[in-house]
Amino acid sequence: MNEKKAPRKRRGKGEGTIYWDEKRKLWVGQATIGTDPKTGRRIRPTFYGEKQQDVVKAINTAKHEIQTGTYTDLDKITLGKWLDIWLKEYSRPTIRPSTYDSYEQLIRNHIKPKLGHIPLQKLQTPQIQRFYNERLKTKRLPKTMPKDPKKAKEIMEKMPTLSPATIRHMHIVLKQALGQAVAERRILFNPASEAKPPKVTRPEISYLTGEQVSKFLEEVSGDRWYTAFLFALGTGMRLGEICALRWENVDLEKGIIHVKEAVRRVYKADRSGEVKTKLLIHPPKSEKGRRSIPLPAEVLTELKKHRVKQAEAKLLAGNLYNDQGYVFAWEDGRMVDPSFLSRRFKNLVTKGGYEDITFHGLRHSYASALLVGGEHPRVVQELLGDSTVQVVLDIYSHVAPEIKERAAETIDSFLKTKKPPQKKEG
Numbered sequence: 001m002n003e004k005k006a007p008r009k010r011r012g013k014g015e016g017t018i019y020w021d022e023k024r025k026l027w028v029g030q031a032t033i034g035t036d037p038k039t040g041r042r043i044r045p046t047f048y049g050e051k052q053q054d055v056v057k058a059i060n061t062a063k064h065e066i067q068t069g070t071y072t073d074l075d076k077i078t079l080g081k082w083l084d085i086w087l088k089e090y091s092r093p094t095i096r097p098s099t100y101d102s103y104e105q106l107i108r109n110h111i112k113p114k115l116g117h118i119p120l121q122k123l124q125t126p127q128i129q130r131f132y133n134e135r136l137k138t139k140r141l142p143k144t145m146p147k148d149p150k151k152a153k154e155i156m157e158k159m160p161t162l163s164p165a166t167i168r169h170m171h172i173v174l175k176q177a178l179g180q181a182v183a184e185r186r187i188l189f190n191p192a193s194e195a196k197p198p199k200v201t202r203p204e205i206s207y208l209t210g211e212q213v214s215k216f217l218e219e220v221s222g223d224r225w226y227t228a229f230l231f232a233l234g235t236g237m238r239l240g241e242i243c244a245l246r247w248e249n250v251d252l253e254k255g256i257i258h259v260k261e262a263v264r265r266v267y268k269a270d271r272s273g274e275v276k277t278k279l280l281i282h283p284p285k286s287e288k289g290r291r292s293i294p295l296p297a298e299v300l301t302e303l304k305k306h307r308v309k310q311a312e313a314k315l316l317a318g319n320l321y322n323d324q325g326y327v328f329a330w331e332d333g334r335m336v337d338p339s340f341l342s343r344r345f346k347n348l349v350t351k352g353g354y355e356d357i358t359f360h361g362l363r364h365s366y367a368s369a370l371l372v373g374g375e376h377p378r379v380v381q382e383l384l385g386d387s388t389v390q391v392v393l394d395i396y397s398h399v400a401p402e403i404k405e406r407a408a409e410t411i412d413s414f415l416k417t418k419k420p421p422q423k424k425e426g
Contacts (some may be wrong), residue, residue, distance in 0.1 A: 029055035036065040058185035080116025086177040101266035164198035171197035206356040207364035236366030246325040271403035
């Protein structure tokens with residue numbers, strides 16, 4: 001018997017009333033799962049599912065939540081409350097701390113203030129769509145906001161609006177959280193599924209050419225962090241990976257770097273609600289991120305000099321040296337903050353006339369040089385630790401004209417074969 005065609009009511013032992021709703025094409029279940037301690041009224045919610053056993057499972061889950069004190073009335077739970085549950089119970093155990101931090105910020109700063117009050121079961125796609133459209137006009141929040149209202153206003157006026165990429169991340173959070181609500185039969189459908197976040201256009205990559213690299217390195221050769229900048233250009237490593245690099249993962253004899261860690265500043269609200277930050281060391285995003293990178297001879301030579309200087313600084317500091325094994329550290333051994341190194345680089349590169357280049361541009365410079373030099377995209381992908389070759393091809397499509405020119409020159413050389421001597425007539 002096809003259960004979806006069963007028109008009559010069914011009652012399982014301890015399951016309440018479960019029946020097939022022909023109009024909605026769904027199984028509907030109603031069961032008394034407990035008593036409200038405040039009103040004394042029975043708690044008898046309604047559950048829906050495409051299969052009868054899904055409704056039975058939802059009822060049993062609700063009964064368990066009543067017994068453990070974690071149940072929230074389906075008719076009263078808001079999106080904000082559900083996001084709190086989803087973030088704590090479903091996301092935190094399965095995602096990286098830095099990803100959790102990103103989700104928590106998006107929910108706290110954007111989603112809950114605008115949509116959090118809406119009952120979960122009443123949330124509709126148009127409300128989510130209007131939220132996305134409105135966010136496109138909303139300005140970003142600065143990392144720190146002065147208490148002086150006048151200064152805070154001046155800072156906000158200078159802040160840019162939220163990027164389409166940020167709004168798309170909000171869409172990812174909502175879609176995942178509401179998808180879990182559907183799986184638990186808290187709602188019939190996922191209203192975020194049909195909402196359309198803005199399209200993300202990949203910005204034009206800014207990087208240093210070979211000539212610009214030589215000029216830049218010459219200009220910053222006397223800077224304390226010169227080796228870090230040269231190292232970034234010679235390895236293509238991410239800023240967080242460079243700052244978290246330890247000597248134990250550097251093989252100076254073979255000239256190989258083993259990328260095993262990265263660092264990122266995360267934001268967390270304390271009990272008082274004040275948002276604080278801390279540096280968090282974590283493994284790479286994926287197995288592709290765990291990689292080995294050969295060092296160019298010039299970078300290896302400079303890195304050996306750098307280690308000698310660091311050893312001298314350690315002797316001078318004595319007991320004050322906090323040796324944690326970081327390759328790029330302050331005089332007392334402390335890790336250099338990625339944000340500081342980024343700002344330092346930006347100040348130096350701006351003085352050199354390259355205002356559009358960020359520290360991440362050094363990674364782009366590395367990859368672009370390899371591709372233009374004829375290195376296979378698969379090799380570039382493995383060195384960068386990107387997820388797929390397609391990611392490399394998409395990001396570095398700007399070097400395609402130079403690669404095509406080189407290809408044409410190769411074919412031209414191929415076609416310039418020696419022609420056989422022509423026979424004389426007569």
